[in-house]
Amino acid sequence: MTSLPSSQPTVAQTFLSANPISAPHTLDTLADTLARALPPGVVLRQPAELVSYGYDASFLSARPDLVTLPTTTEQVATIVRLATAAGVPIVPRGSGTGLCGGAVPARGGVVISLTRMNSIHRIDARNRRATVAPGVINLDLTRAAAPYGLYYAPDPASQKISTIGGNVATNAGGPHCLASGVTTNHVLALEAVLPTGETVWLGSEDGALDAPGYDLVGALTGSEGTLALITKIVVRLLPAPEAVETLLAIYPDIASGVNTVTAIIGAGIIPSALEMMDGIVCQAVERHFHVGYPQDAGSVLLIELDGPREAVAEQRQRIQRICGAYGAREVRVARTTAERAALWAGRKGAAGTYGQLAPNYYLQDAVVPRSRLPQIMQRVAEIARDYRLTIPNVFHAGDGNLHPAMLFDRTRPGDIERVITAGTELLTACVAMGGTVSGEHGIGMEKRDALPLVFSAHDLAAMARLRTAFDPHTLFNPEKLFPTAASCVEVRDPTLLADDATHPWMC
Ligand SMILES: Cc1cc2nc3c(=O)[nH]c(=O)nc-3n(C[C@H](O)[C@H](O)[C@H](O)COP(=O)(O)OP(=O)(O)OC[C@H]3O[C@@H](n4cnc5c(N)ncnc54)[C@H](O)[C@@H]3O)c2cc1C
Numbered sequence: 482m483t484s485l486p487s488s489q490p491t492v493a494q495t496f497l498s499a500n501p502i503s504a505p506h507t508l509d510t511l512a513d514t515l516a517r518a519l520p521p522g523v524v525l526r527q528p529a530e531l532v533s534y535g536y537d538a539s540f541l542s543a544r545p546d547l548v549t550l551p552t553t554t555e556q557v558a559t560i561v562r563l564a565t566a567a568g569v570p571i572v573p574r575g576s577g578t579g580l581c582g583g584a585v586p587a588r589g590g591v592v593i594s595l596t597r598m599n600s601i602h603r604i605d606a607r608n609r610r611a612t613v614a615p616g617v618i619n620l621d622l623t624r625a626a627a628p629y630g631l632y633y634a635p636d637p638a639s640q641k642i643s644t645i646g647g648n649v650a651t652n653a654g655g656p657h658c659l660a661s662g663v664t665t666n667h668v669l670a671l672e673a674v675l676p677t678g679e680t681v682w683l684g685s686e687d688g689a690l691d692a693p694g695y696d697l698v699g700a701l702t703g704s705e706g707t708l709a710l711i712t713k714i715v716v717r718l719l720p721a722p723e724a725v726e727t728l729l730a731i732y733p734d735i736a737s738g739v740n741t742v743t744a745i746i747g748a749g750i751i752p753s754a755l756e757m758m759d760g761i762v763c764q765a766v767e768r769h770f771h772v773g774y775p776q777d778a779g780s781v782l783l784i785e786l787d788g789p790r791e792a793v794a795e796q797r798q799r800i801q802r803i804c805g806a807y808g809a810r811e812v813r814v815a816r817t818t819a820e821r822a823a824l825w826a827g828r829k830g831a832a833g834t835y836g837q838l839a840p841n842y843y844l845q846d847a848v849v850p851r852s853r854l855p856q857i858m859q860r861v862a863e864i865a866r867d868y869r870l871t872i873p874n875v876f877h878a879g880d881g882n883l884h885p886a887m888l889f890d891r892t893r894p895g896d897i898e899r900v901i902t903a904g905t906e907l908l909t910a911c912v913a914m915g916g917t918v919s920g921e922h923g924i925g926m927e928k929r930d931a932l933p934l935v936f937s938a939h940d941l942a943a944m945a946r947l948r949t950a951f952d953p954h955t956l957f958n959p960e961k962l963f964p965t966a967a968s969c970v971e972v973r974d975p976t977l978l979a980d981d982a983t984h985p986w987m988c
Pocket residue numbers: 537538572573574575576577578579580582583584595615636637638639642643644645646647648649650651652653654655656705706707709710711712832833921922925958
């Protein structure tokens with residue numbers, strides 16, 4: 482384990498402006514070749530058309546040289562073949578809701594936006610699985626599966642807009658992943674276009690649960706567009722539960738709420754969701770949604786149970802008792818589907834309400850062992866005080882997955898540096914408590930220099946070898962996932978150096 486470089490803010494800021502590497506004539510030639518090879522409207526090259534593809538939901542941005550909007554796997558393969566032959570970087574993109582700069586074209590190149598590939602190809606209700614294109618919106622799949630009594634479990638709070646392809650590439654989590662597992666637990670097979678332009682099926686296309694050989698589906702899930710471009714996904718669907726109950730436990734402070742989380746799991750109950758929101762978030766959410774979140778609470782827990790009716794009722798009573806024992810001043814139970822939906826609208830829309838509080842937010846994503854939640858929340862409060870920041874908290878408490886949102890104003894000199902430094906301090910504290918640097922948003926550009934906190938040089942070298950086995954010229958989503966030279970880790974093993982000499986972070 483090494484400490485983070487002091488230069489990190491500078492590194493992050495490098496990407497606040499465009500940083501293309503390809504010569505203009507190469508890009509003009511590539512644009513002409515692509516336009517000839519693809520139907521009209523697939524290739525965008527005018528500056529005004531490119532601008533919005535340079536951002537995601539982080540504060541990082543860069544300018545792409547070209548954007549493509551393919552509608553078929555064959556078109557994706559053509560774009561990949563022509564761009565790699567020209568030595569031009571390729572950046573896959575879903576809805577651009579990523580929070581770590583993953584879809585930001587750090588070195589310019591060709592953005593391949595998958596949003597026009599948005600068909601639900603098949604719902605196989607008998608075998609409880611679906612085959613979808615990568616641009617399908619997460620919530621649309623659950624809506625399409627509902628008439629069959631099925632649903633797609635991973636539900637990032639961005640599920641109304643993020644794509645299944647982006648969810649797979651980031652191994653997205655969500656409020657209901659506590660009991661059912663994150664995206665990787667629900668992906669059965671993938672069609673993918675490799676950097677060579679070949680199209681392959683990984684895993685078992687016809688649904689065998691465990692395909693023989695290397696788990697390449699697992700390798701691609703969470704690979705953030707650095708190994709291959711995902712063009713079809715076979716996912717597991719779950720049967721809708723017989724009963725669902727949603728509770729809102731209201732606390733005078735944060736500590737009582739987080740202590741309850743440990744107590745519920747310690748009692749052997751795994752709710753389907755166990756989410757925490759602090760007082761700042763409750764107020765912002767209520768001002769916007771008017772759904773009954775308390776205005777004077779220190780924190781609330783949103784707890785959902787599902788399963789057979791009797792078991793759910795029995796667990797609800799036990800949870801009500803535990804919440805009371807740990808200081809809840811009130812435990813509300815949603816009486817109707819509408820009340821339940823209102824509570825969830827507040828939770829899943831929370832980040833959208835931060836705009837009331839400040840022009841910008843830096844949403845952190847880090848993990849601690851659940852039992853360390855009280856200490857880390859204390860640390861978050863100290864960081865807020867030390868850096869003069871307002872930090873609302875809404876997070877997947879059951880998973881120990883924090884999302885402190887550091888509010889700032891990017892037009893104010895020094896603000897970005899302040900939140901980045903505060904974020905680094907938070908990650909360092911999480912790692913020191915036995916946690917890690919990302920729970921679900923991924924690494925992208927924003928977190929890459931934090932990886933040496935949790936991985937040794939040898940760990941990173943092993944991962945780099947996997948990457949170059951897929952993509953020897955690192956043209957797929959360059960500048961992502963691996964630390965920059967600024968945070969490079971010293972490698973003394975000469976064999977390792979020889980093998981990885983092409984990686985700038987190995988010095
Ligand atoms: C308000 C809000 C709430 C959020 N809540 C959650 C949450 O609860 N849980 C969670 O995990 N995340 C959450 N996120 C983060 C984000 O929504 C997820 O990371 C999501 O999975 C990104 O999907 P996307 O379609 O927007 O992908 P993008 O942002 O477009 O891309 C994300 C990454 O995936 C790669 N990629 C995209 N499509 C493909 C493809 N077809 N093949 C290969 N690589 C690809 C991109 O290159 C990039 O590296 C939230 C974001 C916001 C703004």
